[in-house]
Amino acid sequence: MRKDRNRFFKDIKLQKEPIRESVSTEDTILARNPILQQFINNFSNHSDLSVTEFPHLTVKIYYFSYLINKDHYEQFLSNIRTITLDELPPFLNHSEFKRLSNFDSIEEAILSGSGILFTEKRAYELPFKEGSGRSIAPSETETVILGAHDSFVESIDVNLSLIRKRVLSSQLKTIKLHVGNKAKRTVYLLYIEGEASEKDIEEIKKRILSIKNDAIVDTNMLVQFIDEHPNSPFPQFYTTERPDVIAYKLFDGKVAGLMDNSPFAFCTPVSFFDFMESMDDFGQRWIVSTFIKVTRYIAILVTLLFTALYVAVTTYHYEMIPQALLPTLLVSRSKVPFPPVIEALFLEFLLELLREAGARLPTKVGQTIGIVGGIVIGQAAVQAGITSNILIIVVAASAIASFVVPNYLLSTSIRIVRFGFIIISGFWGNLGIIFGMGILIIHLSSLTNLNSPYLLPISPMFPKFFKYSLIRGSFKKKAERG
Amino acid sequence: MQMKERLSPFQASILMYLTQSGVTLFSLPRFVAEAFGTNGWIGLIIVYFIVNINLVLIWLVYKVSKGKSMLEIIDIFPKWMTLPFNLIIAGVWMLLGVMIMVKFCMILKVLFYNNVSLIYLLTMVYILTYLLLKKDLYQIAKSTVVLFYFTIWTVFLLAFHLPEFSFIRLTPFIFKGDTDMLTGGISIYTALLGYELSILYIHMIEKKQLKSIIAGNTITSIIYLGVTFVSFGFFSFDQLLKEMYPVVTLLGYISFPVLERVENFTFTIFGLKVLMTTVMYLWGTKELVQYQFKRIKPNFLVIGILIIGFTVSFIPKVIKDVDYWITYISYAATVIAFLLPILLLLTILSSKILKWKAANE
Numbered sequence: 001m002r003k004d005r006n007r008f009f010k011d012i013k014l015q016k017e018p019i020r021e022s023v024s025t026e027d028t029i030l031a032r033n034p035i036l037q038q039f040i041n042n043f044s045n046h047s048d049l050s051v052t053e054f055p056h057l058t059v060k061i062y063y064f065s066y067l068i069n070k071d072h073y074e075q076f077l078s079n080i081r082t083i084t085l086d087e088l089p090p091f092l093n094h095s096e097f098k099r100l101s102n103f104d105s106i107e108e109a110i111l112s113g114s115g116i117l118f119t120e121k122r123a124y125e126l127p128f129k130e131g132s133g134r135s136i137a138p139s140e141t142e143t144v145i146l147g148a149h150d151s152f153v154e155s156i157d158v159n160l161s162l163i164r165k166r167v168l169s170s171q172l173k174t175i176k177l178h179v180g181n182k183a184k185r186t187v188y189l190l191y192i193e194g195e196a197s198e199k200d201i202e203e204i205k206k207r208i209l210s211i212k213n214d215a216i217v218d219t220n221m222l223v224q225f226i227d228e229h230p231n232s233p234f235p236q237f238y239t240t241e242r243p244d245v246i247a248y249k250l251f252d253g254k255v256a257g258l259m260d261n262s263p264f265a266f267c268t269p270v271s272f273f274d275f276m277e278s279m280d281d282f283g284q285r286w287i288v289s290t291f292i293k294v295t296r297y298i299a300i301l302v303t304l305l306f307t308a309l310y311v312a313v314t315t316y317h318y319e320m321i322p323q324a325l326l327p328t329l330l331v332s333r334s335k336v337p338f339p340p341v342i343e344a345l346f347l348e349f350l351l352e353l354l355r356e357a358g359a360r361l362p363t364k365v366g367q368t369i370g371i372v373g374g375i376v377i378g379q380a381a382v383q384a385g386i387t388s389n390i391l392i393i394v395v396a397a398s399a400i401a402s403f404v405v406p407n408y409l410l411s412t413s414i415r416i417v418r419f420g421f422i423i424i425s426g427f428w429g430n431l432g433i434i435f436g437m438g439i440l441i442i443h444l445s446s447l448t449n450l451n452s453p454y455l456l457p458i459s460p461m462f463p464k465f466f467k468y469s470l471i472r473g474s475f476k477k478k479a480e481r482g
Numbered sequence: 483m484q485m486k487e488r489l490s491p492f493q494a495s496i497l498m499y500l501t502q503s504g505v506t507l508f509s510l511p512r513f514v515a516e517a518f519g520t521n522g523w524i525g526l527i528i529v530y531f532i533v534n535i536n537l538v539l540i541w542l543v544y545k546v547s548k549g550k551s552m553l554e555i556i557d558i559f560p561k562w563m564t565l566p567f568n569l570i571i572a573g574v575w576m577l578l579g580v581m582i583m584v585k586f587c588m589i590l591k592v593l594f595y596n597n598v599s600l601i602y603l604l605t606m607v608y609i610l611t612y613l614l615l616k617k618d619l620y621q622i623a624k625s626t627v628v629l630f631y632f633t634i635w636t637v638f639l640l641a642f643h644l645p646e647f648s649f650i651r652l653t654p655f656i657f658k659g660d661t662d663m664l665t666g667g668i669s670i671y672t673a674l675l676g677y678e679l680s681i682l683y684i685h686m687i688e689k690k691q692l693k694s695i696i697a698g699n700t701i702t703s704i705i706y707l708g709v710t711f712v713s714f715g716f717f718s719f720d721q722l723l724k725e726m727y728p729v730v731t732l733l734g735y736i737s738f739p740v741l742e743r744v745e746n747f748t749f750t751i752f753g754l755k756v757l758m759t760t761v762m763y764l765w766g767t768k769e770l771v772q773y774q775f776k777r778i779k780p781n782f783l784v785i786g787i788l789i790i791g792f793t794v795s796f797i798p799k800v801i802k803d804v805d806y807w808i809t810y811i812s813y814a815a816t817v818i819a820f821l822l823p824i825l826l827l828l829t830i831l832s833s834k835i836l837k838w839k840a841a842n843e
Contacts, residue, residue: 313741317743317746317747319742319743320741320742320743320744320746320747321741321742322737322739322740322741322742325740428598428602428606430746430747430750431590431595431598431603431606431750433747434747434750434751434753434754435606435610437632437754438610438629438754438757439609439610439613441625441628441629441632442610442613442614442625443613444628445621445624445625445627445628446617446621446624446625453624455624455628458627458628458631459493459624459625459627459628460487460490460493460623460624460627461490461492461493461627463492
């Protein structure tokens with residue numbers, strides 16, 4: 001009776017969905033295939049793995065239904081249904097089916113969205129890959145006014161295509177690498193042969209291959225595993241969402257890297273001055289761009305030192321304030337019950353909170369934060385006598401200046417370093433600021449990215465590169481120079 | 483860490499300039515006025531050429547030895563023979579480096595930070611020195627170039643004094659007044675000291691060795707000359723003789739619309755230049771001691787030198803004591819600056835003639 005019932009259900013199942021069942025090692029003639037056995041062992045507890053059987057052809061097809069492109073899959077099914085056992089070998093010899101000879105390649109193929117077809121002896125990759133994902137949209141972290149508006153997405157293939165479209169040369173070479181022990185993430189290294197240094201390529205390859213961590217989910221994380229100075233607050237690898245930046249850097253002889261499922265690409269070797277560049281600089285006239293670039297350097301100094309200088313002057317060096325300005329400052333400071341360093345740290349910290357809250361919240365709520373922050377910091381804090389008017393101007397100026405820095409990573413680092421300067425100036429005044437500058441200079445000049453000095457071309461000095469990194473020289477002259 | 487990279491000529495020049503440019507700058511116009519009298523700034527040019535002769539001697543050592551470093555040249559002597567010489571030179575250099583910094587800190591304390599203990603000031607200096615000294619020369623040179631950019635703008639502050647500059651104050655007389663050419667001349671010469679350390683790194687410069695070291699000295703001399711010249715036209719001659727630190731007074735004259743009396747800021751920035759002088763002298767000390775005692779780990783050696791330096795810093799109590807120390811040590815350093823290349827040249831020549839082989843393996 002029981003046997004009959006089982007049989008009955010089996011028939012029902014076959015009728016209802018005749019070619020689909022979950023993975024199990026039971027009853028199949030294909031179990032003779034050792035690769036399939038290994039495959040089934042490794043994927044034993046995957047209830048989301050689907051399988052399609054064609055008993056008359058003695059083949060099984062495994063795939064993840066949500067990773068594949070359904071149309072491709074249906075197309076393939078309609079093709080394979082029509083063929084006979086004799087026609088199978090020539091059918092599979094078709095070039096679109098790639099033969100896979102070991103488990104690693106099968107694992108990679110099925111996890112990246114292909115189907116795997118097992119015959120009695122062999123395994124083939126079926127190209128069912130889903131091409132769609134987030135559509136290409138303008139970058140939110142690196143906006144430009146002049147220049148291309150597309151940016152990388154989470155699909156590494158789309159990202160590669162965005163770069164290929166810009167570097168139309170067979171000299172653009174790619175190296176495919178895998179990161180991690182278990183969850184193998186794909187990383188592509190790109191470089192232009194003849195432009196990039198072989199030594200750099202080998203070095204970066206070596207470093208990426210040495211990563212044993214499996215939990216790397218983004219390019220910005222990956223580069224922290226391969227940089228030389230992990231304890232520095234400064235970013236060392238340049239990461240960007242913009243394919244035009246990567247194309248430009250590739251022509252500049254740099255090595256770029258893409259990681260699957262990350263909309264960021266990294267490039268190396270870079271210096272501090274690469275972080276100060278925006279693609280807008282290339283669209284503007286060179287005189288305008290140079291002016292803007294110089295403004296950015298001033299902005300960095302303002303971010304770093306303005307609040308610290310306020311603290312130093314109002315704590316220790318009142319003599320530095322001109323007589324005309326002194327009454328205003330004194331009136332403004334007189335109601336504040338805290339020393340300047342506490343006052344400044346309080347306001348700066350509040351500003352950082354606002355910034356962080358604004359970055360995490362949805363846009364609509366973010367506006368509320370802006371209004372609350374504006375009123376609280378702008379008006380109420382002064383009226384309540386917690387801070388002085390002048391300090392608000394100082395903090396606001398340094399906050400605005402910090403947003404002038406085009407690279408988000410660098411901008412954040414500089415804002416953090418600024419806290420150091422404020423604290424040290426609260427202790428030692430101007431002396432502290434100079435001491436802090438000394439430490440900062442020594443630190444920055446000792447940094448390297450892929451063994452290339454961080455402050456290139458200032459230190460070590462290469463004046464001929466000044467034109468294209470410190471400022472933006474004329475293109476015409478560059479063309480003449482070749 | 484092995485020395486792999488070589489210094490570019492520009493780096494070497496900047497290194498040279500920042501080693502030379504030290505604490506004597508602040509009193510240099512007075513020294514010049516005391517030594518050479520009216521229009522004494524012309525005397526600086528003479529001193530500049532004497533230093534250049536010394537630099538040529540250093541370059542000759544490099545050239546005749548075919549690119550060997552000083553330590554490779556003296557390697558033909560057994561270690562016990564070089565030990566006293568090296569220790570004396572290292573001692574002189576260390577004391578000079580330390581005392582220059584002590585003097586700067588004392589001036590800083592007297593003028594701007596009366597309530598700050600000297601220990602704080604010196605601790606800051608020694609922290610920065612340690613950060614630089616624990617690296618090799620190439621790294622030091624890299625930091626030096628950035629520090630150069632960070633401090634060089636102070637030279638342009640001289641523009642603030644030009645409206646007050648008057649040629650009448652220069653007087654039509656040359657080298658008149660109570661002059662003391664010899665002693666005064668030597669004290670001015672010591673203001674340019676620091677160049678002698680190039681004997682330790684000239685072989686690391688990748689090309690144009692002579693040009694780059696002379697360029698370094700030229701930068702220093704032009705800046706010294708500019709400051710002295712402006713001082714001679716800014717102060718009257720008698721005032722110049724009475725000013726303890728004319729350059730500090732010059733700095734005090736500067737004011738900006740939003741900030742005035744910035745001298746405590748600019749003067750402190752000068753501290754970074756003085757820091758480089760100290761660092762380079764201590765680096766020289768470290769190289770020589772390391773040569774004698776190869777087994778000591780470089781980091782321990784640096785810490786050892788800094789501890790000794792820190793302790794010595796507290797022996798002189800007032801600026802006058804420090805001046806006294808600096809005078810004698812810089813005489814010794816001057817003698818070393820001249821004699822060292824000459825002795826090395828003699829060593830190279832005699833080793834070539836007698837075909838000596840290295841005593842140490």
